[in-house]
Amino acid sequence: xxxxxxxxxxxxxxxxxxxxxxxxxxxxxxxxxxxxxxxxxxxxxxxxxxxxxxxxxxxxxxxxxxxxxxxxxxxxxxxxxxxxxxxxxxxxxxxxxxxxxxxxxxxxxxxxxxxxxxxxxxxxxxxxxxxxxxxxxxxxxxxxxxxxxxxxxxxxxxxxxxxxxxxxxxxxxxxxxxxxxxxxxxxxxxxxxxxxxxxxxxxxxxxxxxxxxxxxxxxxxxxxxxxxxxxxxxxxxxxxxxxxxxxxxxxxxxxxxxxxxxxxxxxxxxxxxxxxxxxxxxxxxxxxxxxxxxxxxxxxxxxxxxxxxxxxxxxxxxxxxxxxxxxxxxxxxxxxxxxxxxxxxxxxxxxxxxxxxxxxxxxxxxxxxxxxxxxxxxxxxxxxxxxxxxxxxxxxxxxxxxxxxxxxxxxxxxxxxxxxxxxxxxxxxxxxxxxxxxxxxxxxxxxxxxxxxxxxxxxxxxxxxxxxxxxxx
Amino acid sequence: xxxxxxxxxxxxxxxxxxxxxxxxxxxxxxxxxxxxxxxxxxxxxxxxxxxxxxxxxxxxxxxxxxxxxxxxxxxxxxxxxxxxxxxxxxxxxxxxxxxxxxxxxxxxxxxxxxxxxxxxxxxxxxxxxxxxxxxxxxxxxxxxxxxxxxxxxxxxxxxxxxxxxxxxxxxxxxxxxxxxxxxxxxxxxxxxxxxxxxxxxxxxxxxxxxxxxxxxxxxxxxxxxxxxxxxxxxxxxxxxxxxxxxxxxxxxxxxxxxxxxxxxxxxxxxxxxxxxxxxxxxxxxxxxxxxxxxxxxxxxxxxxxxxxxxxxxxxxxxxxxxxxxxxxxxxxxxxxxxxxxxxxxxxxxxxxxxxxxxxxxxxxxxxxxxxxxxxxxxxxxxxxxxxxxxxxxxxxxxxxxxxxxxxxxxxxxxxxxxxxxxxxxxxxxxxxxxxxxxxxxxxxxxxxxxxxxxxxxxxxxxxxxxxxxxxxx
Numbered sequence: 006x007x008x009x010x011x012x013x014x015x016x017x018x019x020x021x022x023x024x025x026x027x028x029x030x031x032x033x034x035x036x037x038x039x040x041x042x043x044x045x046x047x048x049x050x051x052x053x054x055x056x057x058x059x060x061x062x063x064x065x066x067x068x069x070x071x072x073x074x075x076x077x078x079x080x081x082x083x084x085x086x087x088x089x090x091x092x093x094x095x096x097x098x099x100x101x102x103x104x105x106x107x108x109x110x111x112x113x114x115x116x117x118x119x120x121x122x123x124x125x126x127x128x129x130x131x132x133x134x135x136x137x138x139x140x141x142x143x144x145x146x147x148x149x150x151x152x153x154x155x156x157x158x159x160x161x162x163x164x165x166x167x168x169x170x171x172x173x174x175x176x177x178x179x180x181x182x183x184x185x186x187x188x189x190x191x192x193x194x195x196x197x198x199x200x201x202x203x204x205x206x207x208x209x210x211x212x213x214x215x216x217x218x219x220x221x222x223x224x225x226x227x228x229x230x231x232x233x234x235x236x237x238x239x240x241x242x243x244x245x246x247x248x249x250x251x252x253x254x255x256x257x258x259x260x261x262x263x264x265x266x267x268x269x270x271x272x273x274x275x276x277x278x279x280x281x282x283x284x285x286x287x288x289x290x291x292x293x294x295x296x297x298x299x300x301x302x303x304x305x306x307x308x309x310x311x312x313x314x315x316x317x318x319x320x321x322x323x324x325x326x327x328x329x330x331x332x333x334x335x336x337x338x339x340x341x342x343x344x345x346x347x348x349x350x351x352x353x354x355x356x357x358x359x360x361x362x363x364x365x366x367x368x369x370x371x372x373x374x375x376x377x378x379x380x381x382x383x384x385x386x387x388x389x390x391x392x393x394x395x396x397x398x399x400x401x402x403x404x405x406x407x408x409x410x411x412x413x414x415x416x417x418x419x420x421x422x423x424x425x426x427x428x429x430x431x432x433x434x435x436x437x438x439x440x441x442x443x444x445x446x447x448x449x450x451x452x453x454x455x456x457x458x459x460x461x462x463x464x465x466x467x468x469x470x471x472x473x474x475x476x477x478x
Numbered sequence: 479x480x481x482x483x484x485x486x487x488x489x490x491x492x493x494x495x496x497x498x499x500x501x502x503x504x505x506x507x508x509x510x511x512x513x514x515x516x517x518x519x520x521x522x523x524x525x526x527x528x529x530x531x532x533x534x535x536x537x538x539x540x541x542x543x544x545x546x547x548x549x550x551x552x553x554x555x556x557x558x559x560x561x562x563x564x565x566x567x568x569x570x571x572x573x574x575x576x577x578x579x580x581x582x583x584x585x586x587x588x589x590x591x592x593x594x595x596x597x598x599x600x601x602x603x604x605x606x607x608x609x610x611x612x613x614x615x616x617x618x619x620x621x622x623x624x625x626x627x628x629x630x631x632x633x634x635x636x637x638x639x640x641x642x643x644x645x646x647x648x649x650x651x652x653x654x655x656x657x658x659x660x661x662x663x664x665x666x667x668x669x670x671x672x673x674x675x676x677x678x679x680x681x682x683x684x685x686x687x688x689x690x691x692x693x694x695x696x697x698x699x700x701x702x703x704x705x706x707x708x709x710x711x712x713x714x715x716x717x718x719x720x721x722x723x724x725x726x727x728x729x730x731x732x733x734x735x736x737x738x739x740x741x742x743x744x745x746x747x748x749x750x751x752x753x754x755x756x757x758x759x760x761x762x763x764x765x766x767x768x769x770x771x772x773x774x775x776x777x778x779x780x781x782x783x784x785x786x787x788x789x790x791x792x793x794x795x796x797x798x799x800x801x802x803x804x805x806x807x808x809x810x811x812x813x814x815x816x817x818x819x820x821x822x823x824x825x826x827x828x829x830x831x832x833x834x835x836x837x838x839x840x841x842x843x844x845x846x847x848x849x850x851x852x853x854x855x856x857x858x859x860x861x862x863x864x865x866x867x868x869x870x871x872x873x874x875x876x877x878x879x880x881x882x883x884x885x886x887x888x889x890x891x892x893x894x895x896x897x898x899x900x901x902x903x904x905x906x907x908x909x910x911x912x913x914x915x916x917x918x919x920x921x922x923x924x925x926x927x928x929x930x931x932x933x934x935x936x937x938x939x940x941x942x943x944x945x946x947x948x949x950x951x
Contacts, residue, residue, distance in 0.1 A: 034682070034683045035683065036683075036702075036703050038702055038703065160668070163668060164668060164669060167665070167668070167669070168669055173665050173668065174647050174664070174665070174706075191647070191664065191665075191668075192640070192646050192647070192664075195633070195636060195637060195640070195646065195664075196637060196640070196641055209507070210507045210508065210509075228727055228731075229509075229511055230509050230511065231724045233647075250723055250727075251704045253727075254701055254723075254726075254727065254730065257727065257730060257731065258701075258730065258822060261730075261734045261818075262818045262822070264738070265737070265738060265741070265814050265817065265818055266814050266815075266818070268738070268741070268742075268814070269741075269810040269811050269813060269814035269926065270807065270810070270811060271811035271814055271815065274815070277819075277822075277824040278815055278818075278819040278824045278825060278833075279819075279824060279825055279829070279832070279836075283836060283839045283840045283843065284840075284843070286815075286836075286840040287840050287843045287844050287847065289811075290808065290811050290840070290844050291844055291847050291848065293807075293811070294804060294807060294808055294811075294844070294848055294900070295848070295851055297803065297804065297807050298800060298804060298848070298851070298852065298855065298896075299855070301799055301800040301803055301804070302800075302859060302864060302865075304799030304800070304803075305796045305797060305799060305800060305859065305864070305865045306796075306864060306865070308795050308796045308798065308799065309793075309796040309864070309865045312792040312793075312795060312796065313792075315788065315789075315792060315795050316788075316789050316792050319785040319786075319788060319789050320782075320785070322781050322785060322788050322795055322798075323778045323779075323781045323782040323785065324778060325781065325795075325798055325799075326774055326777030326778060326781065326798075326802060326934055326938070327771060327774040327775075327777070327778060329799060329802060329803075330770065330774055330777075330802075330927070330930060330931065330934070331767060331770065331771060331774070333927075333930075334743065334766075334767060334770050334927040334930075335763065335767055337742040337743070337744075337926065337927065338742050338743065338744035338762075338763045338766070338767075340742060341738050341739050341741070341742035341744055342739075342744065342747070342751055342759075344738065345734075345735045345738055345739070345751075346750075346751040346752075349731060349735070349750075351750040351751045351752060352751060352752055356752070359752070360751075363752075363756060363759075366756045367756045367757075367759040367760050367763070370756065370757070370760045371760050371763050371764055371767070374760065374764050375764065375767055375768070375771070378768055378771070379771060382771065382772070386775060386778065391775060391778070391779060391782070392775075392778045392779070392782045423771075427767070453742065453810065453926055454803070454806075454807040454810065457803060457806075457807075458803065461799055461803070465799070
């Protein structure tokens with residue numbers, strides 16, 4: 006009952022034995038993505054070509070779409086112009102455009118040569134929309150109905166023209182002047198009386214997006230109103246395409262990948278991980294490490310400046326890691342909350358002061374709690390000699406008044422610095438993403454490593470600043 | 479044409495002036511979520527009660543669902559049992575269950591008292607499915623068709639029974655023994671000849687999930703096959719509910735929030751950010767900071783152990799921040815790639831060695847590049863005296879042979895340590911999430927701060943280890 010994943014070996018065997026009947030049967034019952042994944046692992050692309058020549062193109066259209074670009078490129082070489090035209094004929098225009106964006110120029114030329122003129126115009130137009138715009142993900146295959154026909158006529162028209170459309174669950178209603186005047190859900194049409202006019206049951210208050218809108222905004226609208234498809238208008242307000250929920254799911258995931266990549270300061274990969282070359286990967290990583298390394302110079306400067314103090318009071322060095330890490334960690338938590346809150350529209354830049362007050366309050370509580378815990382923990386560390394050694398200022402582990410005073414002074418210094426660093430870091434972690442969002446920039450611009458670097462410098466300055474005050478060095 | 483967001487003031491004014499006609503009109507044309515958000519900001523919950531009493535419950539069902547839990551709780555107090563029953567009547571069972579999970583016990587009791595017996599049984603059952611299981615997000619309102627009826631009869635049945643169902647775009651086909659034998663897309667039904675039997679056009683190879691399956695697995699199947707809805711079976715293989723694409727979108731976002739929260743080591747919030755109290759927020763953050771602080775002790779130990787070396791060669795201290803940060807930053811990039819790759823099913827634990835080889839190769843390239851850049855950069859820092867001061871072992875900035883040798887030795891030490899740390903960190907960043915995935919644990923278990931802490935200790939050990947070798951201290 007449940008479908009089992011098909012294996013590469015199974016398909017290869019069918020191809021090798023030229024079992025055309027069974028191959029055709031497979032394409033009728035197994036989901037295209039499973040077949041495409043199994044075939045992607047084949048060593049010889051000619052085997053896939055055999056499939057494309059054997060199975061009717063209406064069954065292979067989606068299969069072809071799901072193949073990885075490097076395999077498509079290989080396959081296209083082995084196809085005649087007629088065969089290529091045949092495959093393209095059955096594909097949705099937005100899928101062809103996605104393919105063309107990934108294929109080399111000579112293949113693009115061949116593909117464009119093999120679609121009819123009208124489609125070529127559409128494809129060329131879609132190819133020119135900016136990446137991540139509504140236009141770049143829309144499809145032009147939708148069902149348009151006139152507003153003055155009856156529901157029975159509408160169903161008749163859908164039966165006649167809807168078959169090769171991307172969706173018939175949302176229908177787009179036009180007046181006689183070709184203005185979009187409503188949308189109609191197929192279920193409302195099904196439930197309506199056959200004589201009712203489409204204009205009577207359509208949604209007159211419906212959402213549209215502009216072709217240049219960012220795909221993330223489109224996704225937010227579709228999610229918010231639980232839409233199945235949304236209309237895309239050009240600058241003149243004319244309907245030129247639609248975006249369906251399955252493409253929105255891809256957008257949501259793409260945006261999430263982008264957020265998490267930026268958060269960890271790696272340029273988002275353009276292809277999937279396995280398709281990205283090692284050299285590409287280094288290119289996505291190295292520049293950011295270099296930037297952070299250069300920014301790290303400020304921390305080195307601070308430590309260099311206080312070198313004399315470190316030499317006189319070496320135990321200060323032992324707490325540098327904890328000072329450096331804790332602020333960054335605490336701020337990182339806030340960044341996660343900010344980025345997700347903004348992405349999910351739980352709050353907006355207008356809520357800035359509400360968020361700042363809330364985060365300041367919780368940061369203060371966290372700072373105090375960690376300060377108290379830290380004071381106790383650092384005292385224990387010193388009491389048991391975990392931190393401190395022969396070269397330290399303490400004379401052994403004998404709990405004298407002077408020793409105790411030194412222990413508590415040091416613990417107080419470290420714990421106090423931590424508390425301040427935590428508070429500061431969480432405030433920076435609110436200010437930067439919310440500030441970026443307020444000026445319409447990507448809030449994910451503030452990565453965890455960048456925050457850490459900023460907080461490191463300030464924490465070290467605070468640490469040695471207070472140290473200079475309480476230990477007259 | 480495009481709908482404008484409605485303001486709280488607008489609605490309040492209509493309520494204050496008891497403009498029933500206009501309020502009813504609003505609920506027919508404005509999306510429920512917009513109305514709910516506007517009403518959520520009202521000071522007086524009685525105003526919402528007025529709406530619920532004025533507008534027909536078929537228009538307020540979704541509106542009620544979208545209200546925040548604390549407002550629902552308030553409102554329920556002001557409703558009579560009849561009014562409550564009336565509102566619940568129009569709601570989808572899965573929405574009621576979601577509400578009940580957030581409302582206090584006394585309200586739950588009242589709600590359960592006011593639904594009919596059959597529904598109460600369903601709700602009770604749904605309430606007992608584990609959080610994040612398929613059962614916890616499914617709905618029981620689906621259309622089931624018999625496989626031996628004609629398409630015309632099927633459409634007739636949908637018209638009669640489909641109205642209060644969550645979706646009619648995917649229909650579930652049963653044999654006479656109530657076994658699920660297929661699914662049917664509404665568009666296939668629309669395009670089919672009226673006399674055709676349902677069994678002839680239904681999908682016989684369809685996906686199902688078990689009621690105990692994790693919601694993330696369900697989401698992966700729905701995304702992979704671009705489904706509109708999926709069947710949920712109990713352990714006996716009987717259809718007991720369905721999950722629709724709009725709920726899957728919520729799951730995708732919830733899982734993403736969880737990933738990013740775990741990555742930054744903060745317990746995911748249960749409610750939205752603005753609904754979470756300051757105390758709750760501290761509770762989600764503090765434990766992790768404490769854990770990291772305690773783990774940080776190992777770094778302190780290392781520094782404590784090498785305190786004598788730091789005193790003799792203070793310039794070593796100045797490079798501690800860069801050593802500590804760079805490894806963590808480089809590994810963090812890899813973590814981002816791993817978590818997204820696994821979440822998007824771009825690869826699976828079986829690809830472990832492929833990934834390890836790829837990441838090892840790119841890590842080696844990155845390590846060498848950063849090593850070379852670091853060597854040059856650290857030499858410049860020392861040459862211009864940015865790092866180094868009077869207390870250092872260098873005698874001023876005069877470029878003598880001895881000075882040059884010391885500069886290059888130090889740069890070599892730091893750059894070499896960085897290269898090793900980068901490589902190590904990226905390897906740990908592959909091993910931990912892939913290892914977790916291999917034993918079916920959540921790969922997001924490896925947070926950025928945890929990786930940083932692990933890498934810190936090893937980098938510092940390597941740093942001072944090499945330092946001890948090349949500077950005979």
